[in-house]
Amino acid sequence: MPASSSLANSALTPLGRTVPIRPDRADVPAAVMADLPAKGSSPIPPPPPDRLVQNRDPRHLGQILLEDEAVSSQNLLKAVVMRQRQDAPLGEILLAHGWVTEAALTRALSRQWRTSMIDPVAMPPDPRLLDQAGADFCLSAGLVPWRRIGGVTYVVTSRPEAFGDTSRHLPADFGELRMLLCSETAMRDAILGSRKTALIRRAETRVPIDDSCRNRNEGRTARIAAVALAGLALGLILAPVLVISIVTAWALLTLLATMTVKVLAFSPPSCARKAARGALQPVRRVPTPCPNRHKCRGSFRSSR
Template sequence: MARHAARKPLGQILHERAAVAPGDLLKALALRERQDVRLGDILLAHGWVRDTDLMAALASQWDASVVDLEAEPPDPRLIDRIGAAECLRHAMVPWRRVGGTTIIATARPEDFLGLRHTLPATLAPFAMVLAPEREIHAALLAQRQTGLIRAAETRVPPAESCRTRNEPRLARIALTTLAGLALGLWVAPMAVFGLLVFWAVLTLAATNALKLAAFLAEVIGRARDRRCPRPPAAAIARLPVVSILIALYREDDIAARLVARLAKLHYPRELLDVMLIVEEGDATTRAALNRACLPGWMRIVTVPNGPVKTKPRALNFALNFARGSIIGVYDAEDAPHPDQIHTVVRRFHDRGPEVACLQGVLDFYNPRTNWIARCFTIEYASWFRSLLPGLARLGLVVPLGGTTLFFRRAALERLGGWDAHNVTEDADLGVRLARYGYRTELIPTVTEEEANCRILPWVRQRSRWQKGFAMTWGVHMRDPILLWRQLGAWRFFGFQVMFLASLSQYLLAPVLWSVWVLTLGLWHPLSEMMGAGPLIALSALFLASEAITLVVAAWAVRGRKHRFLLPWVPVLNVYLPLGTLSAWKAMYEVITCPFYWDKTAHGLFDTDPTDAPVPVPVRR
């Protein structure tokens, strides 16, 4: 310990070597006092020091050698003794075994003393050498790439992942169900059609009851928050590092704009760890990012090819390389509010560890493109400004939105990250968070993205979401009794309504549309089965459901920014039926291609007015 106390400070060594300007060094030292980050990372993030100069200074400070891992790769057998993922977590790699001593190459020499006590005792004793973190990552990938990518595909336990679904069995069930319905409609058409109407009406009542309850909970909750605001929280002593994961695939048309938008975030650059995740075979996106001149706080993570190519698989792989204690997720077309990361950090600081996820509000920056864009904006406003906050206030499962998500890293890793085979990994993760006792909260910070405003792409995108909802429901209902125990009765029924009933509504919408003819006095298969009383009750339910949808939508767009959309709220009656087309497409794909990711094209109507160029520091 005495030797450690007498060690010459890194800043002094850099100053003596003239490796950093005195003014930059003073600013870095001041930043380190209030941030949970190393001095070297601050200097590198701002481009105030070269990587080679920093490593030479660290070698002098710790009296250690710097090794070239590219010229002298580590021993893969030693990596297997510790585990590649564990090596990545600590930015180190076992390099050689010489004379009975295991030599560890690390980018964090200050952590070596504590680290060696966590390593396998059979490898002791240990000695330290230094290597840049990027070289350690590259060496681990070169040696154990296949293992890391397979781990990314299977991080979630089999019982909680849709990768273990029995496709032949599911196909048989689906075909048997369709055959049974066809036979029933031929043998007893009135009974079968009546059963379909009953289920459609039941799910209609359930979904609208949940929508109304969530809406009232949010309205009342906001009023209560205004009357009794929370007391100001204690100041944050040291700001944490936040890693932002952004999965890109064939995004050459939006990469430069994404870099410019992220550069507007106000969070300190040395505490931002932005990871642009690119598939190995996606040369166009990587070339576009190289043209964008990435600053030091952004880096590219290349995901090796594999049998599954999905966003959650890419996120799982990149999670190994993240430096932050908070993990955020953005989409390629996102334009987050500049103060968003500060809002996230403050909320996590104010809440206990049971709040493991924060969901931001999603909005669109092209709502005036056409009528689909306007309706999509209204739908998103209802979902993110009313329904999701209301579900959180009611203590129900919150199906996450896929972007502007932030997690406590410890909780995310405990759950195994994302299900690499689920095409709505966000909604699935929201359910698993609830099952493990964590809470999700909505935060009043907005990320704008591009509205999908062409009919066929809209149907394809919506079908992927609905397919994922169906698969998520199927996965978590493998053991209904266990799910009931983990969620409790209230959240269990909320889960059924949110996933099963809402999907049933889209699938059976034509059945409900046919019932409208009864209100017009026309003949219907149920004409003889329904008297005046049931017909009046059914008409009242239909009118009430329409009123709830319109009232929630109008309330959600009442603000100054969205007020121009109020006259378009009634058009939702024309827009929402598109979901029936996508739902039947989704059911077909659940059987034929469950893991197919129907990608949404971005940058086609990209008219964000805030996209003026922003100067970003260049890596030195």
């Protein structure tokens, strides 16, 4: 019996509980099952921070894409030239111009970084791990904790070049981290499909309540507007001349106040002009006597 099938009994979850794991499950990639320790063996110690990212292939991404025939040499040369003027990865430039498909780019990245690629939409991540890391952080960092099996937390990312830095912000109790790859679209769809409502609620309450309109009473405002319109209509019926005169006077008053504010804005007060002139006056320099003025005077006379 292989070592992977010997772990069919249990696997640890983030909450310390034990859940059954079957090696033949369709939602666990073969590369993940191969990493699991044998039954009765000691836990895998967490690696140092510089080994969170697996040893990558020394070949460049463009070379791998050319070998896979996923991009033409002309488009690759254009992307390389554009990369010299833009602060963006080569894959993003190729993808933005439609010179490579997202699936081909993800497959080439998995070969370059020597890791497996999964679809987090078809195999959703553990919502407890997602909540522990924070859905908003996962969206901004381009990663999501996928599963925790055998003391190892598998993290799916769409930006493998930044995994070493972004993974440091994950909770420390995740233990050892293993990187898996997916596309940017699949990453976003997986997070939104699991925590879309929570992200919407957090975005709606992001502004402090004193600076937002969340505490506005819409019903009271509607009632006040209805009473005002009813009073205006009743006034037009009972005393139309008086109501029209009041409305006209109010309009003239607001127009006069607006024009006054505009005139004051273009004519600053005299005290402000004086302060501005005083601030622009040059600083007078006070002459200081030379400590060697007698020697300087003697030398000047001898030169004459």
